[in-house]
Amino acid sequence: MSVAAQDTAVSTGRITRAFIYLILLLFALFYLLPLYVMGVNSVKPLSEITGGNMMALPKEWTLDPWRSAWSTAQIGVNPTGLKPYFLTSILMVVPAVAISTMLGAINGYILTKWRFKGDTIIFGLMLFSCFIPFQIVLIPMARVLGMLGMAGSIQGLILVHVVYGLGFSTLYFRNYYAAFPTELVRAAQIDGAGFFRIFWRIMLPVSGPIAVVCVIWQFTNIWNDFLFGASFGGTTQPMTVALNNLVQSSTGVKEYNVHFAAAILAAIPTLIVYIVAGRYFVRGLMAGSVKG
Amino acid sequence: MGFLDIRNVTKSYGAVKVLHSVDIQVEEGEFLVLVGPSGCGKSTLLNMIAGLETISGGEIAIKDRVVNGVHPSKRNIAMVFQSYALYPNMTVGQNITFGLEMHGTPKPERERALAEVAKLLQIDHLLDRKPGQLSGGQRQRVAMGRALVRDPDVFLFDEPLSNLDAKLRVDMRTEIKKLHHKLKRTIVYVTHDQIEALTLSTRIAVMNKGYVQQLGTPKEIYDSPANLFVATFMGSPAMNIITAKLVIEGGRAQAEITDANGKPLRLAFSSGNFTAWEGREILLGIRPEAITDPEGADRNSHNIQPLHNMVTVTEPAGADTFVTMTLSGKDVIARMRADASVQPHQPFDFAVNMEKAVAFDPKTGDRIITA
Incomplete structure (x- = not known):
């Protein structure tokens, strides 16, 4: 079974293949974009986000938002974090x-x-x-x-x-x-x-x-x-x-x-x-x- | 009282009766084969012996102990399944000893039994493998090992060879027969393959539509079939069944049939009292190997009759040549030596061994007994 399965892919030309990969890459980027936005903005100070560009990499890296989210953020009435x-x-x-x-x-x-x-x-x-x-x-x-x-x-x-x-x-x-x-x-x-x-x-x-x-x-x-x-x-x-x-x-x-x-x-x-x-x-x- | 007694056993699913009062006594050390077409009830009967199906009527006794309602594991039987049913997550060794483990046999004893069986079946080198890494024949051996190690009273085989390719099947058939000769254990074996039934068994039960059609030794079944079903089911190619008129001339019963041109011809029976059938229609049964060329005829037979007829087709099959002709309007197959000088579309002098011929009642299909 497994041996035969390796040979079942349809062989395609180089150009077709490149085209397919390009499309797949674009889709992957599109789907990864929200994760990217979440990632970069979670390591920025708040001033950088309110100051403008959501897409930019942080000028000043900080893990404070993570610490805050985990242990000190105000949830309801208690500052317990998540x-x-x-x-x-x-x-x-x-x-x-x-x-x-x-x-x-x-x-x-x-x-x-x-x-x-x-x-x-x-x-x-x-x-x-x-x-x-x-x-x-x-x-x-x-x-x-x-x-x-x-x-x-x-x-x-x-x-x-x-x-x-x-x-x-x-x-x-x-x-x-x-x-x-x-x-x-x-x-x-x-x-x-x-x-x-x-x-x-x-x-x-x-x-x-x-x-x-x-x-x-x-x-x-x-x-x-x-x-x-x-x-x-x-x-x-x-x-x-x-x-x-x-x-x-x-x-x-x-x-x-x-x-x-x-x-x-x-x-x-x-x-x-x-x-x-x-x-x-x-x-x-x-x-x-x-x-x- | 046999070793395994099947007494008047019936099986029904709701209103549908699939087994009609089956009565079989199996002696210790016998190799009983249940054979028949699919749906004849043979596997159901085997499953009832195993305890995997309930018994609707009658009783089954092993060693004089009635086992109706006894759990399969307490009947002291072992079964080899068509699909082998090896546990995929266990090694060969674990597969074989699983039953002993479940019955609480201590480990040293299990290992001794395993070593013994592995040696007998020549699978010592496979004990640490998983079933997935084995070939069909090896899996078959493991499945048999699992049955053997339990040392049961009765072995049940459910079409164990039907998943193997043709060559391996023949090899394993011989192997099973050797094993039976060596161990002399009681075996009930289900198959739809009539060759397997004839080669392996000491006795055969031919089944059809829930009835045991005939119970007897392979020779009895082959030479004296009880009815048309047994006659045509056992043997390949099947027995030729020719419509004939019974005439008695000079005190000798003869079957009158017609050749390819519609010309009547007669074949005389060896013996038997057919007076009740004089002038009536019968069905004449002749095995293909009883029709040969004159040189190839059985020299020990006292009743070889000539038959001149047109050959329709010849089919060389290596060891034999199958020759087809028309008798009483139906195709009749003769089995000849490979080098018989027979040509298609030519007239040929056949020799019919009428000692082997049987006659059937066209109404009931039963063999006409003329003792």
Whole structure:
């Protein structure tokens, strides 16, 4: 497979190739421009930004805006910077991603390898949850959290995101496991492995690619979520809400350099997840289990 | 009481019955092949023995213990799957010992068993590899190793060779047969390939549409097929089935057929009491290798009959030449020596070994028993 794939690119002339690269380069520059603006302006003193050119490199380099955004900026009523909110986001995202991915994997495993009457209907209903807009569930969710006594807590946010993420994680894993040969499960049954043993020893070890996809998806969605954070966060608000409070503040001087630094800080974790996890998008883990 | 008893077993999915009261007794050390076209229920039956499918009616017993409802891992069986079903994330060694590990066998014992099996199957050098790095034949061996290491009462094979290329398939077939001779274990083997069935088995169950059509040794199945289905399914090219009229002349039963020009001719049966069929229509069954040139005819046969007919087509196939002619309006294939001097579109003197001929009832399709 991989050997053949190397030769499948259509050979093109030099001029065509140069043209293609030029176009791609222009697009790349266009998309990188906002990042550039954010980057250069976050290391300038405020006077340089208000004084004019947003595109220019800083005359005087400074990391003060970053320090301020991280630890001293006025967020709401407290001059705490983004640090505590960043921590809240991490404490919320990591368990929420882990739990929803794990449950999605188990759901997918059951829905494909331990079929039962009505399983397709259940799967259909779970799939349905992917298409429900966030706003619709706000009030029922608030009521449920209130009844559980979890309103305004990190645990409450984790629950909300797990419930909301299950639809997608189940969809990913179900479709992935549908292509997983059932004969392997049967062989393991004959070998004497039980329900969870088969899951741990046979299914999970080959679920790497889909787990990565699922983690990236869940992480980005949950980290970037604003609505649930603002609605159910209470005093434990995530990063996105804090960023909003910082940037939208209507009193005092608008510290654009601090805002840019804060925005980059808020985006860094998802970027890291993409860069790190993207490397594990490996294919071919299934090779050799069955004739293929 | 056999070693493996399949007693009156049925299988239905809702109102659809896919297996109709199957009764087979397998003795210890037997190599039973279930053969039939796809959808005949052979794999379903195997899965029921394995415990992967529930039993709708009747019972299955292994060593006199009824196993209906017993979990697959507690039946003391091992199965080799068509796709091999090797665990992709484990090495060959781990694949083979996984079952022992699950059954709580201590590590030193597992390693000893692994070494033994690896040596037997000549896969010692592959133990640290992953299944993805193996060739088809090697994967096949690993799959067999996984079954062997468990030392089960019954081995179940589900079309294990159908994923291999033609040459390897023949090699592995011989290998499996050798293994059976050496280990003398009880095997139930499913295939759709009638050659595999004939070469490997000590007994064959030919299945079609959920019924066991015939259960017998390869020779019985081949020489005395119970009905038209078995006759035409087993053997390649298939047995020639010729419409004939039964006449009795001088106390000897003869099948009257017509040659390519519509001229009637007669072939006399060796023996048997056909009086009940006198004047009626029968189906005459003759295997291609029973029709030859006169020099190539079986010298041990006491009943070689001449047949003069026009040759339609000749197909040289290396070791044999297949010759097609028309009898009673249908194509009939003869299998001859490669150097038989036969030409297409020429008349030829065939020799028919009527000792091997069988007759069928055109209505029921059953073989006419004339003991």
